[in-house]
Amino acid sequence: MEKQKKIMVLCGGKFAFPSLQLLAYENFICGIGIGQGNDAIIDALERKSEDSNISFKSFPNKKSISEMRVWIDNIQPDYIFCISFPFLLPEIVLSYGQDKFINFHPGPLPQYRGPMPIFEVLKNQETETAICAHFMNAEFDKGNIIFNDPIAIPAGETYGKLTVKLSDRMAQVTLNMANMLQFASSIPNQPQDESLSYYHEKPELSDTYINWKRMSATEIVALINACNPWNTGAHATLQGEQVKIIYASLLNQFHNNQPGTIVSITNTINIACEDKKQIAVEIISTDCGILTPPQFALLYPVIPSTVI
Template identity: 80%
Template sequence: MEKQKKIMVLCGGKFAFKSLQLLAYEKFICAIGIGKSNITIIEALERESEENNFGFKSFANKKSMEEMRTWIDDIQPDYIFCISFPFLLPEAVLSYGQDKFINFHPGPLPQYRGPMPIFEVLKNNEPETAICAHFMNAKYDEGNIIFNDPIAIQTGETYGKLTVRLSDRMAQVTLNMANMLQFASSIPNHPQDNTLSYYYEKPEISDTYINWKRMSTDEIIALINACNPWNSGADATLLGEQIKIIIASELNEPHNNQSGTIVSITDTINVACEDNKQIAIEILSTEQGIMTVRQFALLNSVMVNAFNNIYKQQLI
């Protein structure tokens, strides 16, 4: 019987935990490397590695990547899996072996290259996403594709919910790949179609800010869901205060107000949108904490009463 393939896993944190657990249970893992993460996660992985006799190494920054090739040469894995590893692997590391490095990207390639495809597919209101397995080269997310495993996006799905579902699916995808490598002499793959490619940089404040005058109701709700919880909500201005909207829903009621105008304040803050619909804000985050609209109204009773008296307040 052929000897079990040894797989090293390079990861970036909790998103890879379920994959690590399943690969370890099936006795594929020989070593774990983690790139820049919090101390709790690093210590947990180091402890598990010691208990299971895995190699372990933490790569805290780009400078520490200079040690990776020596470490890989010592471990001698058959393959290296990457799951949300934060650093680009240099040629000196990749030269360990052609088609030895496989990245599992939590978004469809080549359309969603970049560090946060989960945010981007939700913000763009895509009906589905994917986990893409691809061989690695010296550029982010550009190696030959092995497969895209499609995953439907559920109605109202947030960044947090989709991340958990992708983490669950990732475990099965990585195990399937490990089994494929165990029995296949070569893995079919194909170059990416660069005419379809787009690279999304890490989101900035301009990417998470609601533009009431230009965004439709669907686009605003999609942005709010895409920002929950990693950005603590979508950025906005409300009654002169910088806030983050965490939960909101569509209110299919027409209005005669300029987009961005508060139409009414009850248990929700109802805001006019440019497509003649409204969004009903339910949960928001302020400098005083995360709260419901009722709690926000109590803390800002003077401003809310003033609004209710004049029945119109413009959001900036």
């Protein structure tokens, strides 16, 4: 019987936990490295690694990556999996072995390169995303693709719900990859089609801001969902106040108001959009705290026909 492959996992935090648990249960993991994790997550992983006799190392910043090659050489893994590891691996680390490093990107490649593909696919109203397994090189998300594992995006999906779904699916995808490496003599792969490629930078304030006069109701709801919960909602100006809209849905009612006008407040804050449709806001964050629509109405009385 062939000896069990040893796999080291480099990760960025909680997103990788289901994969780590499943790979450890199947006795694949020989080492865990975490980059830029918070103290609670680092402590939890370190304790779990010690209990399971798995090597553990934290890489808190880019400078610390210089220590990675020595650590890898000491452990001698057969493969290194990356799951949301925040730092680019330099050639000195990648030279450990060709096709030894496999990244699991939570978005389809090459169309959704970048650090936050979950935000981008939701903002762009995609109906499907993917977990892409690809060999790594010295550039972010550019190595040869092994496979894209498609995942449907239901209507109304938020960043948080899709992240949990992808995290759970990632566990099975990484285990399948480990089993392929255990039994296959070679792994089919192909170069990425650069004509389809796009690198999405980390979102800035302007990427999370609702422009009432330029965005349709559907685009606004998609942006709000894409910002919930990582950005605590989408930025907006409402009643002259800077707020964040955390949750909203499309309202099947037309209007004749200026975009950005509060049409009415009942159990929802109904806001006019540029395409003559409305959105119904259910949760909103202000300087006074996270509010329901009736609470918002008490603190910020609506001025009829106010243009935002």
